[in-house]
Amino acid sequence: xxxxxxxxxxxxxxxxxxxxxxxxxxxxxxxxxxxxxxxxxxxxxxxxxxxxxxxxxxxxxxxxxxxxxxxxxxxxxxxxxxxxxxxxxxxxxxxxxxxxxxxxxxxxxxxxxxxxxxxxxxxxxxxxxxxxxxxxxxxxxxxxxxxxxxxxxxxxxxxxxxxxxxxxxxxxxxxxxxxxxxxxxxxxxxxxxxxxxxxxxxxxxxxxxxxxxxxxxxxxxxxxxxxxxxxxxxxxxxxxxxxxxxxxxxxxxxxxxxxxxxxxxxxxxxxxxxxxxxxxxxxxxxxxxxxxxxxxxxxxxx
Amino acid sequence: xxxxxxxxxxxxxxxxxxxxxxxxxxxxxxxxxxxxxxxxxxxxxxxxxxxxxxxxxxxxxxxxxxxxxxxxxxxxxxxxxxxxxxxxxxxxxxxxxxxxxxxxxxxxxxxxxxxxxxxxxxxxxxxxxxxxxxxxxxxxxxxxxxxxxxxxxxxxxxxxxxxxxxxxxxxxxxxxxxxxxxxxxxxxxxxxxxxxxxxxxxxxxxxxxxxxxxxxxxxxxxxxxxxxxxxxxxxxxxxxxxxxxxxxxxxxxxxxxxxxxxxxxxxxxxx
Numbered sequence: 001x002x003x004x005x006x007x008x009x010x011x012x013x014x015x016x017x018x019x020x021x022x023x024x025x026x027x028x029x030x031x032x033x034x035x036x037x038x039x040x041x042x043x044x045x046x047x048x049x050x051x052x053x054x055x056x057x058x059x060x061x062x063x064x065x066x067x068x069x070x071x072x073x074x075x076x077x078x079x080x081x082x083x084x085x086x087x088x089x090x091x092x093x094x095x096x097x098x099x100x101x102x103x104x105x106x107x108x109x110x111x112x113x114x115x116x117x118x119x120x121x122x123x124x125x126x127x128x129x130x131x132x133x134x135x136x137x138x139x140x141x142x143x144x145x146x147x148x149x150x151x152x153x154x155x156x157x158x159x160x161x162x163x164x165x166x167x168x169x170x171x172x173x174x175x176x177x178x179x180x181x182x183x184x185x186x187x188x189x190x191x192x193x194x195x196x197x198x199x200x201x202x203x204x205x206x207x208x209x210x211x212x213x214x215x216x217x218x219x220x221x222x223x224x225x226x227x228x229x230x231x232x233x234x235x236x237x238x239x240x241x242x243x244x245x246x247x248x249x250x251x252x253x254x255x256x257x258x259x260x261x262x263x264x265x266x267x268x269x270x271x272x273x274x275x276x277x278x279x280x281x282x283x284x285x286x287x288x289x290x291x292x293x294x295x296x297x298x299x300x301x302x
Numbered sequence: 303x304x305x306x307x308x309x310x311x312x313x314x315x316x317x318x319x320x321x322x323x324x325x326x327x328x329x330x331x332x333x334x335x336x337x338x339x340x341x342x343x344x345x346x347x348x349x350x351x352x353x354x355x356x357x358x359x360x361x362x363x364x365x366x367x368x369x370x371x372x373x374x375x376x377x378x379x380x381x382x383x384x385x386x387x388x389x390x391x392x393x394x395x396x397x398x399x400x401x402x403x404x405x406x407x408x409x410x411x412x413x414x415x416x417x418x419x420x421x422x423x424x425x426x427x428x429x430x431x432x433x434x435x436x437x438x439x440x441x442x443x444x445x446x447x448x449x450x451x452x453x454x455x456x457x458x459x460x461x462x463x464x465x466x467x468x469x470x471x472x473x474x475x476x477x478x479x480x481x482x483x484x485x486x487x488x489x490x491x492x493x494x495x496x497x498x499x500x501x502x503x504x505x506x507x508x509x510x511x512x513x514x515x516x517x518x519x520x521x522x523x524x525x526x527x528x529x530x531x532x533x534x535x536x537x538x539x540x541x542x543x544x545x546x547x548x549x550x551x552x553x554x555x556x557x558x559x560x561x562x563x564x565x566x567x568x569x570x571x572x573x
Contacts, residue, residue, distance in 0.1 A: 093365055171417065178403045178414045185401035188360060190389025190418030190467055 010143045011263050012256055017149030019255020020156040021218075024211035026232040026239065026247035027159065028204040033241045034180040035200040036088070038099045042107035044229030046205055048221075049114040050076050051212025055125055055221050056118040069209075076205025079110070084197045092193075111226060120223070125216040127151070152214045159210060160248055163203070167244075172199055180242065234282035240295025249293060254278045307377065309333045310471055310503045311357065316371035318352050318361065318527075326352045326366065328527040332505075334471070339497050339504045341518035341535065343511050343548065349527040350507035351398055354473045357505070358395035359383050376470070389418045392470035396477065398507075400456040402463075404449030408440055411448050411459050415466030429466060436492055437462045454485035458492070465496065471503045472496070478510050486510065490517045511548040515539050523548070 025047065032040040053075050057068035087102050129151045133144040167173035172195070178186040179196045187193055215225055231254070232247075239250025262274045285292065311334040318327040327349045334340045342350050355361045356368050359380060373380045375393055383391070394415075403411050412433060416426055434441040437458045443451055448459055457477055464472055474493065478486040494517055496502050508514035515521050515535045523531040523544065531544070538544050 093363055174406075174410060174414055175417055177406055177410075178417075181403035181405050182401050184360070184363065185397055185403065186414070187363065187385045188358065188389075188395050188397050188401070189415045189463055190386045190394070191414065192384075192386040 006142050008260075010145070011259050013143060013145055014149060015256035015259030016252050017145065017153045017255070018259065019252040020149075020153045020248075021211065021214050021251070022231055022235045022254050023248045023251025024152070024156050024159065024207065024214060025229050026235040026251055027156075027163070027244065028207040028211065029232050029236055030242065030244055030247045031163075031200050031204045031207065033236075035176060035196055036096075036099060037180075038096050038103065039236075039241070040204070041100065041104040042110055043204065043208060043232070044226040045107035045110035045114075046076070046079070046208040047212040047215070047229050048223065048225045049079070049110040050205060050209035051125065051216045051221050051225065052114045052118045052123070054209060054213065055123045055216070059123065060118070069213075072209050073206050076209055077202040080198055080201030080203075080205050083201050084194060088197050088201075089194065107226070111223070115223075122220045122222040123216075125213065125221050127213060127217045129217070131218055148214070148217060155210060155214065156248065156251075159207065160244060163244055172196070176200065231278065234278040236292070237282040238285050238292055240292030243292065243294035246292055246294030254281070257281060308335050309374075310336045310376055311505065312374040313353070313357070314372045314374075316353075316356060316373060317369050318349075318356055318366055319369050320364065320366045322367070326527055327356070329371075330524060330527065330529055331371075332522050332529065332532070334503050334505050335519075337497070337501050337503055338519040339493070339506060339517060341514040341521040342505060342507045342524065343509070343514060343521055344507075344524040345509065347526075348524045350524065351475055352527075353524070354395055354475050354505065354507055358385055358393060358473055359388050360385050360395060360397075386418060389467050389469075392468070393473070394464040394467045394469040394471075395473040396460045396464045396475060398475040398479065400453070400460045402448040402451075402456045402459045404447070406448055407444065408446055408448055408451065408455075408459055409444040412440070412462045412466055415463035418467055429468075433462050433465055436465075436495060454481050454488070457481065457485075457489055461489075461492065461496075465500075465502075469502055471505070474504060474506045476507055476509060478508065478513065486513055493517065511544070512539075 025043070028043045028046065029040055032038070032043070050072055054068055054072035057063045057071050058065060063071065083106060087106055088099070091099055091102055127148075129147050131146050131148040134147045134150065137143055137145050167177060175186070175191045176196050176199065178191055179193060183193060212221070212225060215228060219225075235247060235250040235254050238253055239246025239248070258274045258277050261277045262271070266273045313330060313332045315329050315331050316327055317325070317329065319325055330349065330353055332340070332342070342353060344350050352361070352366065355364070355366065357373055357375070357380070361367060363385075376391065380388070403414065406414070409430070412430065413426060416429060421429065439455060440458055440462060443455060448456065451459065461474070461477065477489050477493070481489065490513060493504065493506070497504055506514060506518065515538055518535045521532065521535050521538045522529050523538070531538070531541070533541070
């Protein structure tokens with residue numbers, strides 16, 4: 001009995017921590033959704049592009065870890081700059097659907113560039129934190145929890161706190177929230193949209209890099225990261241597209257339920273339900289709470 | 303180059319097209335003297351908003367373009383400026399329909415107006431207090447989410463937000479739309495006060511002809527993209543055509559909705 005409970009706890013905690021990795025990916029989507037009101041389909045490609053560049057800097061040019069990370073982050077700022085200048089600004093007055101299609105195109109460009117520059121083979125990324133159970137927790141609590149999962153959880157928490165402070169207490173954060181509410185009114189009082197776009201795309205790029213590092217350390221830096229990022233879609237449907245806390249909680253819910261369902265219900269379906277269970281959950285949310293748990297309700301005065 | 307002329311805004315024969323095809327303004331010329339309130343009057347679709355957006359350069363974001371004529375603000379031609387540059391030059395537009403940031407608090411809305419200025423936290427608080435002196439109602443509601451305030455309060459937020467940019471000139475687009483008469487009076491009192499105490503020049507687009515003229519120095523009446531009539535506010539208020547068409551007062555006496563209905567029923571019965 002105790003063993004079963006421990007096993008359940010282990011599955012649950014493992015799921016929650018894995019969920020923070022989904023949260024990290026979802027965060028990038030939320031940032032861009034807030035400013036551009038569009039789902040950025042290139043987010044997965046940004047994850048792949050950024051972490052592949054990071055590995056490339058370290059492994060092909062022997063640049064030390066920290067410097068390589070900073071270079072990769074700067075590269076993502078440049079990507080943000082180019083995206084604003086070459087894609088978003090010409091589409092300034094286009095409909096949201098047009099921008100959505102443009103992000104799909106941008107995704108292909110980034111995937112292609114990344115592979116052209118750094119090659120197509122799977123790279124190993126060593127963060128210096130192993131993907132194996134922490135001995136101390138295993139001995140004292142009898143739970144087998146991966147050190148990488150715990151690290152990812154901590155990093156996710158730090159990023160969220162950082163972004164929250166940025167949005168709530170800085171001038172540019174206020175500008176971003178204003179643009180998210182009404183871009184036309186924001187520009188009428190002198191908030192320059194291009195600065196806000198640049199900030200948001202750069203921030204989403206850096207978030208993509210961090211998420212890429214976590215996933216890359218676990219599964220190898222490879223093309224599959226692009227598709228993995230789409231797991232953020234059910235996370236966002238559950239959490240709400242425009243909410244940072246929503247991305248976090250959504251990620252935790254997806255992480256926990258997919259692991260628990262896989263272990264306890266999976267055998268009835270012949271296993272491997274992890275792949276689709278989150279989407280089923282997302283469908284229920286779409287039916288009964290389409291704005292998500294934390295999504296901004298459409299405020300309508302009566 | 304400093305502006306030596308008496309007009310802060312000088313629009314000369316502008317023509318505006320949307321999507322390069324739809325002609326919204328045929329020929330509009332108007333002047334706003336420094337420190338004065340000028341009313342731009344006309345029905346829906348006459349071209350009031352388009353004129354204001356041509357001045358604030360917000361037209362571009364709606365695929366509109368000034369295709370002829372010129373606009374001079376403070377002695378300099380406006381053509382390549384972006385809306386945020388115009389705000390930097392002291393020209394701020396309060397858009398039609400208030401357009402508050404619904405998820406932000408009242409105070410955050412107002413502070414966002416100071417985005418283009420480099421102010422310290424202390425300066426911002428000082429400016430806020432100055433603004434609240436005009437908008438006492440907003441101070442009481444500073445922590446409420448803007449979307450949950452009343453229509454009148456939202457209009458005040460929009461004007462207060464624009465004032466935080468420290469404008470030399472305000473463009474107000476139908477500030478009294480959908481508001482009760484007391485609120486209309488309250489809004490105009492504030493506008494008048496901002497004009498006299500802060501020295502802000504104002505170009506005001508309104509359908510509410512009577513109240514607008516009573517609070518303005520000069521007026522222009524536009525119809526289908528052309529200026530039909532202009533004159534001092536007093537002369538327009540006394541003009542027979544204006545009375546008949548825009549104030550609903552004809553020589554035969556007051557023409558109101560009940561009279562129209564009565565006339566209609568009489569003609570029906572005689573048929």
